[in-house]
Amino acid sequence: MPTYAAPVADTLFVLNEVIGLPGQAGLPGASDLTADVVEAILTEAGRIASDVLQPLNQIGDREGCTRHADGSVTTPAGFREAYALFREGGWGGLSASEAFGGQGLPHVIGTAVNEFFSAANMAFAMYPGLTRGAVAAIESHGSDEQKALYLPKMIEGSWTGTMNLTEPHCGTDLGLLRTMAVPAEDGSFRVTGQKIFISAGEHDLAENIVHLVLARIEGAPAGVKGISLFVVPKFLPDADGNPGARNALSCGAIEEKMGIHGNATCVMNYDGAVGWLVGEANSGLKAMFTMMNEARLGVGLQGLAVSEIAYQNAVTYARDRLQGRSLTGRKAPDKPADPLIVHPDIRRMLMTMRAFNEGGRALILWTAFQGDLAHRAADMGVRQDGDDWMGLMTPIIKGVLTDKGFENAVMAQQVYGGHGYIREWGMEQFVRDARIAQIYEGANGIQALDLVGRKLTLNNGRAVQDFLRLAAGFCEEHANDERLAPLLKSLKRGMGDLRQALGWLMENAKVDPDNAGAASNDMMHLFGLVALGYVWAVSAQAAGNALEEGRGDADFMRAKLATARFFADRIMPETGAHLARIASGAGSLMALDAEAF
Structure with missing residues (x-):
């Protein structure tokens, strides 16, 4: 059976040494935050993840969710008790606004905790995870009355939230959606239609479920310009704000999925359900994107989380499993064979996973911190820089970390050999669970197109140029630091490849738009590698300083430097391959007629 230990030490390293979060001046929620408080929060979150959520992961996978004849849904054994513990601990309100009952801590703290919970039990973590996105949408776009009614209960955890976009004929192209909203005399609407793939659409964990539903008001313009957002609760709130009469909506079925069986992914039927407009009519997509961007960063975090737990278990297996002898002589002469971990190819897989996990953690926590600055910093220029970083990195984090998360889950499975293919060891579940993260909240091909078509x-190009200046400035500032020389060399080479790729796109995308589409996936991964290379260089510099000054665990800092060197030597060179593919254009990719396939 798999095990999990939350990477508290590495997370603290990023927060304390790389970001410098505790005592951050000018950032509400952080100025009085001490390193001891942060450590206490992460340690307790890690305990819950390891002791409560992780033991339920395989149970949830085996049992799945059960839909009953009345449309109600029962979650797997232990989920209700775990959610009650989650709710009582206030974990859903960790980074939520104090005005609505949250604790007001920086979002970066909530992000760190969410990694632990997602790694331990991805399916469970999705229930409160969707709620956070719904809270963000209502807080940003809802009326004062809607905020007062829904947010305290959602933040407290007694009510949960969902997002309803996809329809049977309509996924990414939301302009095709057919769900209709008919105005009623009292100012509400009657929502009718069917939505599919609705995570946490029906369950037994909370007293009420608040659905955010995209629909088209009668007579609205065609396409995305005619989409509005509605709040449609499972139970209509009564005069006191408590769950009242059942609304005209139901779970028609639970999707039979490849993975995340512990989460109820529902077909939702709306049969004239009462809903209320969120924001302005025909502006629903803008409001929903608040939730989608929150969700996309959360999905990127899922990619990292599954990669981390798969890596941890692969390391344990590689240490214990005896197979063959080391190429350089026996390492365990008292045993019939050496452990797997002595073999270079096993080390290749383990180091690749480790390097992406630690680099990905630094990147996503740094990005969450930029989100805090974008929303809370007093200086408007700092806010703009944080918002630019968030906008640029959201598709990169979602696409790159979920692609690599799946690849790493497969790699961890490979370490196990045949046992990795057997259910009892748990590795095949990680592979199945990780796969969805590349697909939902906008398939990764869409993330790549968003990066190339909009964000660059x-x-x-302000955000791109600011990133390049930041990375180049770091290289220049530390040019004489011999400890960083190999890392800076690889980072500068990667930046050169990125600049060439950007230049090629500028020259060729207008000549043939297919050139941009053909380049998009490689551009996303090329940019992702450079971003990871930058945070690895910053991390190595912080580790080196701590080592010299005698701060922290010396073995931890030396391991950080060794892993940074591996990333520079073995992974960063992939930027050249991405550049070569980008510069080859769309010619050979689009050469065949559709009929030739």
């Missing part, structure tokens, strides 16, 4: 050129 937004505000005349």
